[in-house]
Amino acid sequence: MAASAASWAGDDAARIRGIVETAIRPVMAEHDVPGMAVALTIDGQAFYFNYGLASKQGNVPVTERTLFELGSISKTFTGLLAAYAQVSGKLSLADHPGKFMPRLKGSAIDRAKLLHLGTYTAGGLPLQFPDDIMDEAQTTSYFQAWAPDAEPGKFRRYSNPSIGLLGHIAALALDGDFAEAIETRLFPELGLNSSYVRVPQEAMADYAWGYDQANNPIRVNRGPLDAQAYGVKSSTADMIRYVQANIDPSPLKAPWRRAIKDTHQGYFTVGDMVQGLGWEHYRHPITLDRLLEGNSRGMALEPRIATPLVPPELSSGLTLFNKTGSTNGFGAYVAFIPQKQIGIVMLANRNFPIPARIRAAYAIMEQLTPF
Template structure:
């Protein structure tokens, strides 16, 4: 009798161990070749399946200190930051502090009557303002940013084309701060991060958390970290861990556990507004019908989509994700690379954070290979 009871107790544990081993084999098979090919010092992977998070850590957070990567290691998120900006803007809209139909001049009076003021906040948030470039010109500093927007000349009417742009999202986030009477970093620290259960994520890493901040490495494996630029906080400035980021993914997969205002804000970032080829642009997140091929994902995250203007078709009414949808966002700084993807209908998601900016197609290939094998 005692032996039979013991056997019954061990069976679930053995099955659980087998599942963990299978998941590790899937992740190893996708991640280890990428690390070897591009000499990536360290990668943190987090996977969520039906609400359960698993962590897989590879290599070093700092080669100089021989510090291993863990799920609490802080990585630069690059443009994954833009999804948090979108969440903050959506949060402000839920509270009635702004509307996506507003124009930037409502919050920045210097812009009233300028070309940029013909665009709406929705245009800024979806890169469809009319041709704002990927980066600010080199001679534009923080104190000259508004002057730059005031003098900017569009290439197209608002809504006609999508051109991926840090200035566009930077102004989007800047307006949210003005509407909330708070700096972007303060809003993140005091409202968004705590509400999402992210207790170790930062726009500005405090001294007490610097020991967890990974060192990044460039193509020549020289160490360093990001240098702030115009609207850096709002466009590529957040640092986070795989543990916090998988909580963020889980909150996007199932926002019902969030307090009502934040839940509605997260839901708002899942609405699609413009179709560009096979991709739908929402606020922060980019969307694809699921199941989605690797080729379609790589096309939607290609250099042409990042560097060039692409024709945009506005969706009227906006697209709510009633059908299964793959959401994703890439992010890069000079020495870090990130990719986040999730499919709410399948309750699966992944975070891949690296302290080297290796090619985007390889990040997507690894994530796609892993999630394909995890879908029910």
């Protein structure tokens, strides 16, 4: 029988460590992961577990301050910025892209709403931009010429260009650049002191090297709308604080509390998964098989029927929120259950298989709170 989160947080840190190490060390060994930082929050208390190296060249150990590339977990910040822009009266998710980007007026993409961009339901935008799209002008031209293969709201097709365009528009609505809006508005309001889109020189010593499948050191390449889709770098110290803010946003200023609540809305169901702004969530209790399916390769690469929730459904009862993220050299996973006040962050400097991340996180959380 799994113990309650409260009993673990209160008097058994050593046993928590044993649970984490039993799940994490075999995964690191099997997939040759150089370094991993894991953090848990249980009833508002944070626990940190650090393994291996942030840099094999410099023999630099991982700590809770080590910066990892979050990959697509960055999309949850993009969703939050868009929600904040809506709360602030700068946009509505019912708006169309052409309102903020006049060059898109009358194009096929302008038939979609901003909500469709944020939930990957605009009508078939692909996972990635074509390789020949490099700069802002080419990106805008791409959206002007894009031809959908379905009406907005019919199918979910996971897409960096889709949520990337939402982030770009949210920043325009807030009269700024996306990276600037994230780094000077969002991160400070959430108390995230070691999170960046553009890692400054003074923080580079904390920036881990990722490792590709040939064990070459690697970091993320720039691309169109990369900051919005996969560009955030952060630490477990910051990310567990972010999870705590999602579990209990009451210490935040009112607009940010409301924005977080809006990112917890469900807009479409896709199988057992409910698609929100960035976050994907499930009714709890949830089986491991259902969670694996919701984070499967097919879910990422194939169009899936999307059933709209009208009106949007604010999560009620027990709900598990989660998001995976990957770049060529990094792999990450975040999950939390607000009603149980428990959450986990896993950041690694290798893009190891998503099912291995899900299984490890599930094994840890299952022992800390009954699933």
